[in-house]
Amino acid sequence: MLKKKRSSAPDPPDRGRRSFVKAIGSGVAIAALSPLPATSLVRTGVVERIELDLRHPRGLACATDGTYWLCEAGRYRVVRLDPRGAPLTAFGGPGSGQGRFNWPGALRIDQAGRLWIVDTNNGRVTVHNTDGRFVGQYGSLGGTPGKLFNPEGLALDAGRLIVANTRGHNVQLFDQSSGEVIAALGVLGEDPQPSGPQGLDYGLRLPTAVAARDSGLLVLDSKHGRVLELDSEGRFGFTFGNQGSGAGELNMPQDMLAGPDGLLIVADTGNARLTAFRHGGPLPAIEIELRRPIALSRHADGRLAVLDAAGPTIVLVEGI
Numbered sequence: 001m002l003k004k005k006r007s008s009a010p011d012p013p014d015r016g017r018r019s020f021v022k023a024i025g026s027g028v029a030i031a032a033l034s035p036l037p038a039t040s041l042v043r044t045g046v047v048e049r050i051e052l053d054l055r056h057p058r059g060l061a062c063a064t065d066g067t068y069w070l071c072e073a074g075r076y077r078v079v080r081l082d083p084r085g086a087p088l089t090a091f092g093g094p095g096s097g098q099g100r101f102n103w104p105g106a107l108r109i110d111q112a113g114r115l116w117i118v119d120t121n122n123g124r125v126t127v128h129n130t131d132g133r134f135v136g137q138y139g140s141l142g143g144t145p146g147k148l149f150n151p152e153g154l155a156l157d158a159g160r161l162i163v164a165n166t167r168g169h170n171v172q173l174f175d176q177s178s179g180e181v182i183a184a185l186g187v188l189g190e191d192p193q194p195s196g197p198q199g200l201d202y203g204l205r206l207p208t209a210v211a212a213r214d215s216g217l218l219v220l221d222s223k224h225g226r227v228l229e230l231d232s233e234g235r236f237g238f239t240f241g242n243q244g245s246g247a248g249e250l251n252m253p254q255d256m257l258a259g260p261d262g263l264l265i266v267a268d269t270g271n272a273r274l275t276a277f278r279h280g281g282p283l284p285a286i287e288i289e290l291r292r293p294i295a296l297s298r299h300a301d302g303r304l305a306v307l308d309a310a311g312p313t314i315v316l317v318e319g320i
Contacts, residue, residue: 046288047303050085050314059106059118060295060307060314068314069115070307071104078104078117078128085314091132096122098134106153106209106255106295116154116161123148125163125174138174139163139181145172146181153220153255157212164207164219171210171219173234185234186219192228192239199235202228211258218258220266225250227264229280240280245271248282257296257304265304265320267293274306276320288317 055074062068067088068081077092078101092101102121109115114135115128123141125148128134138161139148153164160182161174169188174181189203205223212218216231225243230236241250251270258264262279265286272290276283291310299305299316306315 045318046315047318048316049311050316052081052085052312052314053087054079054312057307057309057312058104058295060297060305061107061109061115062297062299062305063109064300066300068305069107069109071101071107071117073103073105073120076101076104078107078115078132080130089132091128098126098137099128099132101126105151108154108156110156116156118151118154118163120150120152120166123151125151125154125161136179138179139172143168145184146174148172153207153209155210155212155217157217162210162212162217164210166206166208166222169204169206171204171207171217171234183234185230186228190224192221192224192226192236194236202236204228208253209255211256211264213258218256218264220253220256222252222254225253227256227266227277227280238280240277240282241266241275247285248275248277250275254294255296257298259298265296267296267306269294274320286320288315290315 054072057070058073059071066083070079072079076094077090079090080088082088101119105118105120107115107117113130117126119126123139125138127136143149148163148165148168150167151163152166155162159176161176163172165172171185172181173183185200186204187201191203194200194202204221207219208222209220219228221228226239226241228239245251250266250268253266254269255267256264264277266275268275269292274286274288274293276286290308292308293306294309295307297305304317304320308315
């Protein structure tokens with residue numbers, strides 16, 4: 001259901017990485033669109049559960065050869081696993097220099113095969129070849145545009161890097177070529193409806209993931225339990241989802257994966273489930289046993305890969 005405004009709620013206790021790692025250093029809005037009616041998903045089934053011997057894994061990216069890349073935050077490194085979950089390679093280590101990490105999070109693989117990694121507590125996104133060699137960096141720790149404060153999500157889109165700047169409560173766009181910040185979208189607040197003339201000052205609280213598709217950008221506004229759909233320039237379109245545990249509601253979601261025909265799958269972490277939408281309309285419940293889903297990726301064979309941090313395990317699901 002579309003919403004223009006919702007009431008605020010007190011913040012729940014913070015149960016995150018801070019118990020493990022301390023941070024280094026301290027236009028006109030476009031018209032609201034109506035979501036299409038909900039449609040059914042193909043019946044799903046768990047094909048495989050892969051147990052992981054990793055300490056606090058976070059991001060997940062499936063490679064075209066069937067291997068998996070994950071950020072092992074508890075060991076401050078990035079690891080590559082074979083299709084059965086056995087370690088192949090790893091790089092990184094604690095620190096803030098090139099090739100070092102402090103609680104790495106989400107990661108993506110670009111068309112050239114390079115790894116884009118959210119280095120959360122260092123306030124940056126770094127780029128590496130698959131052998132671990134450092135290629136470049138976007139952002140640095142801070143609270144102004146071009147600087148990042150505990151970012152957790154990223155997406156790549158048409159020469160842009162899109163970052164969910166989680167504790168900065170905004171989304172930042174960077175030019176991939178120059179490294180310069182293009183725009184900072186959103187402000188700390190409760191109301192998703194923008195008030196400024198450019199339509200960019202919508203309220204966000206702890207955005208944890210972003211996604212790009214042909215119609216524009218999606219922002220997972222975690223503390224509010226909602227998704228904002230924006231146009232390609234970041235102007236507000238509409239919002240769906242709500243804080244809660246009912247149908248179409250979300251509780252501290254951590255990741256999302258956009259698919260064809262308006263499909264969006266959300267790792268509804270606080271509700272220990274996956275929640276799916278199509279064009280903003282909630283879909284029937286996905287019956288999969290999960291405990292703490294935190295990251296999503298698409299396997300090379302088309303299956304959905306879910307990182308369940310409570311195992312930890314990678315859960316492969318068909319039919320969605």
